Amino acid sequence: MEATAIKPILLRGVATREALLDAAEMLIADFGFNAPSHRMIASHAKAHVALVNYHFSSKELLFEAAIERRAAGLIDAWRAALRSVRVRPARQTEDILAAWWRPFGEMNMESDRTWSNYLCVVARLASAADGEVWHRRHFGIVDRDFLAAFAETLPRANHDDVEAGFRYSRSLFGEILLHRCGKAGGVCRPRGFREDDVDRLIRYLGSGMRGLSGNVTYPADGSRVPVALDALHGCARP
Numbered sequence: 001m002e003a004t005a006i007k008p009i010l011l012r013g014v015a016t017r018e019a020l021l022d023a024a025e026m027l028i029a030d031f032g033f034n035a036p037s038h039r040m041i042a043s044h045a046k047a048h049v050a051l052v053n054y055h056f057s058s059k060e061l062l063f064e065a066a067i068e069r070r071a072a073g074l075i076d077a078w079r080a081a082l083r084s085v086r087v088r089p090a091r092q093t094e095d096i097l098a099a100w101w102r103p104f105g106e107m108n109m110e111s112d113r114t115w116s117n118y119l120c121v122v123a124r125l126a127s128a129a130d131g132e133v134w135h136r137r138h139f140g141i142v143d144r145d146f147l148a149a150f151a152e153t154l155p156r157a158n159h160d161d162v163e164a165g166f167r168y169s170r171s172l173f174g175e176i177l178l179h180r181c182g183k184a185g186g187v188c189r190p191r192g193f194r195e196d197d198v199d200r201l202i203r204y205l206g207s208g209m210r211g212l213s214g215n216v217t218y219p220a221d222g223s224r225v226p227v228a229l230d231a232l233h234g235c236a237r238p
Contacts, residue, residue, distance in 0.1 A: 017055045019045040022114070024066045029120035033063060033128040064134055067125070070118045071138040077103035078142050086149055093153045094206035097169060100146060101198065104177050123174035132167075150209070157213030165209035172201060 023044035027036040038059055042049040056062035081102040085095045104123075107116050125131035136143070143166070150162045176198060 013055075016045070016047050016051055019047060020052060020055060020062060021066050021069055024062050025069075025114075025117050025121055028063065028066065028124060029117040032124050033131070060130065063128075064130075064137075066118075066121060067134050068138050070115070073115075074103060074119070074122065075139065075142045079145060082145055082149060086152075091153060092206065093150060093209050094202050096146060096149045096153060097202045097205050097209075099149075100169070101173055101202065104173070105198065120178065123177040126171040126174045135170075154209065154213045157209075161213040162209070165205075165212045169205045169209070172205065176201060 020041060023041045024036065027040060027044060036059070038052045039049050041059070041062070042052055045051075052059060052062060056065060078100065081099040082096070085091055085099045088095070104119055107119055125135050128134070147159070147162055147166060150166060151157065151159075154162060
C-alpha cells in the first residue's frame with residue numbers, strides 16, 4: 001500500500017481512538033465506572049463496537065487510558081497549588097487540603113466541559129474496583145508531594161496514619177465534587193449540601209487528620225478543649 005494511502009488510515013485510527021476516550025470520559029463522569037458497556041461507549045463515539053477492544057484490548061484498559069490522558073495537566077495544577085501554600089512561613093494541615101481541592105474548586109462547567117468531565121472521572125475513582133490502583137499509578141507521584149507537606153504540619157504523625165487520612169479525605173472530596181459537577185444523583189448526593197460545605201469539610205478533615213495522627217493534645221487546666229500540636233510547633237497561622 002502506498003504511503004499516501006496509509007496516512008489517512010492512520011489519521012482515522014487516531015481520531016477513532018480519541019473519540020472512544022472522549023466517550024468513555026463522558027460516560028464515566030455521568031454514570032460511574034460500572035455502567036458504561038462496550039456498546040454504549042462505541043455508540044457515543046460513533047464507532048463500531050469491536051473497535052473498543054481493537055484499540056484498547058479491553059474496556060478496563062480504555063478506562064485507565066482515559067485517566068492517564070489528562071493526568072499530567074491535573075498533576076501540574078496540584079503542584080502549582082501546593083507550591084503556593086508551601087512558600088508561606090506558617091501553614092496548617094487545612095492549607096494543604098485546600099491546595100489539593102483547588103483544581104476542582106476552580107472548575108468551570110460551562111467554559112471547559114471536557115476538563116470538567118475529566119475531574120468528575122477522577123472523583124469517581126474512589127468507587128471503582130481498580131480505582132485505588134489507578135490512582136496510585138497515575139497520581140502517586142504528586143501524592144508523595146502532598147504527603148510530605150502534611151508531614152510538615154503533623155510533626156508527631158507516622159506515615160501510615162497520614163496516608164490513610166489523605167485517602168479518606170480524597171474520598172469525601174469526591175462526594176462533594178460529584179455534587180458540584182451535577183453528576184451526583186441518588187445515593188452520591190450529599191444530603192443538605194450547601195456551597196460553603198467545602199470550607200467546613202476542609203476544617204473537619206484537618207481536625208480528623210490531627211486526631212488520627214496523634215497531633216492533638218489537651219490543655220493542663222482540664223478543659224478538654226483540644227489544642228492542635230501544629231500550633232505548639234509553630235506551624236499554625238497567626
